[in-house]
Amino acid sequence: MGFEYDVFVRVCLVEMYVKVELVDYALQLFDESPERNKVESVLLWNVVINGCCKFGRVSKALALFEEMPERNIGSWNSLISGLLRNGEVEKAMEVFDGMMTDEKNVVTWTTMIHGLTLNGLHQKGLDLFFKMVDEGVKPNGLTVVSALSACARTGALEAGRKIRDSITNSGLHLNVAVGNALLDMYAKCGYIESASLVFSGLKEKDIRTWSIMIWGWAIHGHVDKALRCFEQMRSTGIKPDGVSVLAVLTGCSHAGRVDQGLQIFDGMRREWSIEPTMKHYAVVVDLLGRAGRFDEALKFIENMPLEPDYVIWGALFSACRAHKNIEMAKVASEKLLQLEPKHAGGHVFLSNVYAGAGRWDDVERVRSSMKNKNVEKDPGxxxxxxxxxxxxxxxxxxxxxxxxxxxxxxxxxxxxxxxxxxxxxxxxxxxxxxxxxxxxxxxxxxxxxxxxxxxxxxxxxxxxxxxxxxxxxxxxxxxxxxxxxxxxxxxxxxxxxxxxxxxxxxxxxxxxx
Incomplete structure (x- = not known):
């Protein structure tokens, strides 16, 4: 019907091919587009560049970016986002630094900060956040959430407090996402009482808000407060999900509350229609193992509807080592090595068992095996x-x-x-x-x-x-x-x-x- 010459239709077609993961068709349609060399075709270029980035074709995306007859802020932001998504941090920084100051908007800064934190460069993300503020760019909710997430991961409380001050000074609305990020930051930076104050002051609370608070109490060793928070959540009409149950189970495991933990686990399907995941099973193994109830833990693993994975056997091994149960630790270590022969953890676990028993020849054999297989232990x-x-x-x-x-x-x-x-x-x-x-x-x-x-x-x-x-x-x-x-x-x-x-x-x- 001749609609292929309609610019809007063509852009939507290219975007459709990108979304259904047929990027070669998107590029073919782009190459056939007679209007692609016109200034007003910038949206078409942005869509195809974003598509190339999405599927890891970074070189093609960069080449297209250089060929563009005209760029807008969306062009820069799409490329930066795509590069960061593919782990090309240095190239993303080059593009970002190559922009004029007045060309960068809040989305540009946020994209860069969020991408750095996703790539594990939390300190660089925080440095960029404070540079953004110094240059007078007002952060939005996602910027703040990304920066607070970096603080939470690194334990950077002082930086987190500065971000809290910037929220107050800028008049940014403390919505659920920002409130949750602030709550998570305080909990993970070791200030659980401050997290509790933030939690109490939040007008809007969703299931994630409650889960973060339960996790906070649990990992700080306050199992009674974690259990109480879990019950308060239920009393407000919010149905538990897998994350909130995992949080309260973790609290029970850390405190040795075996019977309470098992009761909550049994209630997942019966009361809340939640299908346990491998993580839930692993926490129960940890719960039983920490308490020295190894026969029950092994029987629990054998009766699991899921095939036990690396985390399950790792949980059992950790408990075995704490209780110096050498024989069962050997069984767990061998299972770990069967599942992931090139994972350093399994070799280190087995080496630790032999070392604990003074079997140094066996320790050396495992260490030599690691060297031969080019298996390296993650540095602490x-x-x-x-x-x-x-x-x-x-x-x-x-x-x-x-x-x-x-x-x-x-x-x-x-x-x-x-x-x-x-x-x-x-x-x-x-x-x-x-x-x-x-x-x-x-x-x-x-x-x-x-x-x-x-x-x-x-x-x-x-x-x-x-x-x-x-x-x-x-x-x-x-x-x-x-x-x-x-x-x-x-x-x-x-x-x-x-x-x-x-x-x-x-x-x-x-x-x-």
Whole structure:
């Protein structure tokens, strides 16, 4: 009927091909478009560039961008978004930096900040957010949510508070999304009471709001408050979903509330018509395993309607190691290696089991296998925010500008802790070396370096917050208790599993972790 010559119809056709994942047809139709070299065809170019980015054809997208007869702000934003979506961070930064200041709008800045955080560059995302504010660009809701998400992931409380101030000063409406992000930031930065205040002050609460608060109480070790929050949510007429149930189950697991946890799990299908996922099954395995109920845990795994995955056997192994159940730990480790032979965790788990039993030949065999298969263990790191700047440490770190002061302080506090009864728990060093060498290996763990840095960088009484990407080791956990008493400081440590609040020589987890 001749409608193919209608510009609007042609753009919609190209977009349709992109959406149904036929990008080659979209490019063919684009190439056949007689109007594509006209200035008014900018929308057509934007659609096809976005399509190329969506399917990873970055080089083609860049080439098209260079050929465009005319660009608008949508052209720049589409390309930047596509590059970031494909992990091309440096190219995205080049495009962003190549724009004139007055060419960038709030969407441009937000796209860049959101993309950086999605690529794990949280500090860069935060730096860009504050640069945006300094340049007088007013953030929108998505900008704030992205920046607060970066704070939550890195434990950057000071930056989060500045963002909260910018929300207040700009008059930005605290809608559900922004409120949830603020709540999540406080909870994940270790300030659960501040999160509770935000929660109480929110006029609008959705299922995610309640879930974040339940998670917050759970990972901070306040199981009774998590359970109470769960019941309050139900009393308001909001039906639990998989996330909220997972949160309250996690709280039960961390506190050893086995019967309550099992009752909630049993109610998922019966009361709320929620089909349990692998994550729910894994938490129940963790719940039973932490309590030392291994026969029940194994029977639970055998009766699962889903095929047990890596997370399930990993949960069982962690519990086995905590209770020194070597035989079942071997079974779990072998299952892990069968499921993912090239995943470092399975090899490390098995190596740890043998090391715990003093079977050093077997440890060496597993380590050699890792080398032969090019399997590498994820490096551990710990970070701490001081004066708005994030400082990150790895084990044995010698890169920090204050390294001499850090190691000197660390030696001082370890000696002081020993006088109070601290004994390095050398079983956490899984190598066949003598006790003196083991103590040296323990002394350079990343969380210890972060702690020493915090003590030399902040005044008396200042709360110290450390974020670790792996589970804290038992020796570091023990030392933190002694240091909290010696220094009269509250130390908050967030590891991959939960928060540990150390005060006056005691941890909030009550050593049940």
């Amino acid at each position: 790191w710990s970070s701490m925010e001081v004066d708005g700047q994030l400082h990150t440490f790895v084990a044995g770190d010698s890169a920090h500008t204050r390294k001499h002061e850090i190691y000197s302080k660390l030696e001082e506090i370890i000696m002081g802790a020993k006088q109070l009864g601290y004994m390095p728990e050398t079983e956490w060093v899984l190598h066949n070396i003598d006790e003196e060498e083991k103590e040296g290996a323990l002394g350079s763990h990343s969380e210890k370096l972060a702690l020493a840095f915090g003590l030399i960088s902040t005044g008396p009484g200042v709360l110290l917050t450390i974020v670790k990407n792996l589970r804290v080791c038992g020796d570091c956990h023990s030392l933190m208790k002694y240091i909290s008493k010696m220094s009269q400081r509250v130390i908050v440590l967030r590891d991959i599993k939960r928060f540990h609040h150390f005060k006056d020589g005691v941890c909030s987890c009550k050593d049940y972790w």
